[in-house]
Amino acid sequence: MTTAKPAAGRGTALRLLGTMRPDWARISAMALLAIVSNATLVIIPSLLGDATDAIVDGIRGGGVDFAAVNRFLLWAAVLAVLSGTSTVAQGRLTATVVQRMAFRLRERTNVTLSRLPLSYFDTQSRGDLLSRTTNDIDNVSQSVQQTASLLLTSVFLFIGSLVMMLRISLLLTVVALVVLPVTVWAAKALARRAKPQFAQQWKATGALGGHLEDVYTGHDLVTAFGRWGQAREKFTAYNDDVRTAAAGAQFRAGLVAPALTFLGNVGFVLIAVVGGVRVAGGALTIGSLQAFIQYVLRFNQPISLIASLIGPIQSALASAERVFELHDADPQRPDPEHPQRPATITGRVVFTDVSFRYVPDRPLIDDLSLTVQPGQTVAIVGPTGAGKTTLVNLLLRFYDTDAGTIAVDGVDITDMTRDDLRRRIGMVLQDTWLYGGTIADNIAYGRPAATREEVVAAATAVHADHLIRTLPEGYDTVLDSEADGLSAGERQLITIARAFLVEPAILVLDEATSAVDTRTEMLVQQGLAALREGRTSFVIAHRLSTIRDADVILVMEAGSIVEQGSHAELIEAGGAYARLHAAQFTASPAASEA
Structure with missing residues (x-):
């Protein structure tokens, strides 16, 4: 594992650099500014050393050449200003490059999420996905922002200082380099141990985000069942995992700087001793030793800087x-x-020998065949897990079949684009989904170019116009994402109007009235009746009273159609449908009479 981690880290780092490729011109400018900034910075100690030597020589010779001293100091000041200006410009470019990189990561993530199959989301925590798309990308951008300029500065400062050290004294440079191999080994060893901890930290952060998303999405249920104590316990456990992993990661990364500082101090002591001897022997001037010591400090500074960046770098790579x-x-x-594309749009649907399973070793639908004629209303009933919703998921290509074909108007749906297929199908689900915006915007969600007159006509057709006009702002009433100001039935009528506006050839109603009361259900059923008129409809329902007028009723058990026919035919047959009907209606005399 210890050998695989660095390799994976290098690959991730190279891939992260690859996302910056469109900004190569800005990166080149950053590198040029870093060279200018550090080249001017490393010349300053030499000028100060020359000034010192001029003063010492002047004192020994009976007169200090202050004009020369001032010249050296003026050039040092000019170079310091140039270095500072270059550093500011480099920082600005770095911020631009890093934020453009984060923008591309978020853009690529959004595209990826739109192309992933539904099966992927079935196996992932929504909180963890949100953490990857927000926390992890933010951590990458912040860490790269923090390290990019410092890394460039450190590299050029290290090279520049080394060149100037060699220029002053080869012997002292060799002494300074003695501890370098040990320093590099210590940094790599400590960084290798920190990386798995950072990976665990961000994994734990994703798990914590998933728990919070679950708890606060289901706030009402947690409160109703008195589960806040258990929710707090789980939060504490997840939070403790984050704390433990983060503390371990920061501790291991934090060991790098003290270790390198200690090794740098050892080298500094050796240089002071050897340099002192060289000055005493006349082989080196005081100014040269002064300059060399400053270069040693600058030589060690990049190593210390890189050591301090081990934590952010490993954290960024983990994210x-x-x-x-x-x-x-x-x-x-x-x-x-x-x-x-079908030559004509009629709504004819044919399932031929369709087989499908979510898990390879758990069969769900096997060799199912079904023909639905244009304009027919097909009701699908059966116990939970029978495959009712799976059937319409296959029709919409939320999943692809394992075997067999599904054809719409004579064309295999796998030979059509998903957009073309889904434009022909309207859906009304049990869980009403409305987003933050006006009621008119929500109705026009599937057809944004619709005019206000078309939106109103759709709402009127499904008997939703009256209730919308009773709201304070009518169609311009702004809803939040939960639409808390509307009842379940009102929200459902808006989704029915949305489906009506797109004028689908095929309609899918998945438990569209199961969440409303009986009185509201009557209003919703009127809307659904208007919506189904002239369209091929698939109705999934548990309330058998809502499907008595269906042209064909399919009874599914264990992924197979065990019965099909009209309501009267299936009741007379006395099979599975009759048993379901009896189970729902014999308990209520009024219902039985109905």
């Missing part, structure tokens, strides 16, 4: 690996290069 892991997830099967 980048999580982001790239998301980017590398297998996308859904691409649309055909030469897609087909």
Whole structure:
């Protein structure tokens, strides 16, 4: 494992650098500014050493050449200003490059999420996905922002200082380099131990985010069942995992700087001793030793800087690996290069020998065949887990079949683009989804170019216009993402109007009235009746009273159609449907009479 981690880290680092490739011109300018900044910076100690020597020589010779001293000091001041200006410009460019990199990471993440199959989201925590798309990308950008300029500065300062040290004294330079191999080994060894801890830290952060998302999304249920105590316990456990991993990572990364400082001090003592002897022997001037000591400080400074960046670098690599892991997830099967389109749109749907399973060793649907004629209403009933919703998920290509074909208007849906297929299908689900915006915007969600008149006409057709106009701002009433100001039935009518506006050839109603009361259900059913008129409809329902007028009722058990026919035919047959009907209606005399 210890050999695989650095390799993975290098690959991640190179890939992260690859995301900056579009900004190569800015990066080149950053490097040039870093060279200018550090070249001027490393010349300053030499000028100060020359000034010192001029003063010492003047004192020994009976007169100090202050004009020469002032000249050296003036040049040092000019170079200091130039170095500072270059550093500021470099910082500005660095911020631009890093934020553009973060922008591209977020953009790529958004594209990736839109191309992933539904099966991927079935196996991932939403909180962890949110953490990867927000926390991890923010951590990458902040860490790279923190390290990019310092790394460039450290590299050029190290090289420049080394050149100037060699120029002053080869012997003292060799002494300074004695501890360098030990320093590099210590930094690599400590960094290797810190990286798994940072990976664990961000994994634990994702788990904590998933728990918080679950708890606060289900706030009402947690409160109703009195589970806040258990929720707090789980939060404490997740939070403790984050704390433990973060503390371990920071501690291991924090060991690098003290270790390198100690090794640098050892080298500094050796240089002071040897340099003192050289000055005493006349082989080196005081000014040269002064300059060399400053260069040694600058020589060690990059090493200390890099040591202090070990933590942010490892943290950034850990987060980048999580982001790239998301980017590398297998996308859904691409649309055909030469897609087909039905010659006419009628809504005819044919399932032929369809087989599908979510888990390879757990069969769900096997060899299912079904023909639905244009304009028919097909109701699908059966116990939980029978495959009712899976059937319409396959029709919408949320999942692809393992075997068999599904054809719409004579064309295999795998030969169509997903957008073309889904434009022909309208959906009304049990869980109403409304987003923050006006009611008119929510109705027009599937057809943004619709006019206000078309939006109103759709709402009127499904009997939602009256209730919308009773709201304070009518169609311009602004909803939050939860639409708390509306009842379940009102929210459902808005989603029905949304489906009506797109004028689908095929309609899917998945438990569309199960969450409303009986009186509201009557209003919703009127809307659904208007919506189903002239369209092929698939209705998934547990309330059998809502599907008595369906053209065909399919009874599914264990992924197979065990019965099909009209309501009267299935009741007379006395099979699975009759048993379901009896179970729902014999308990209520009024319902039985109905």
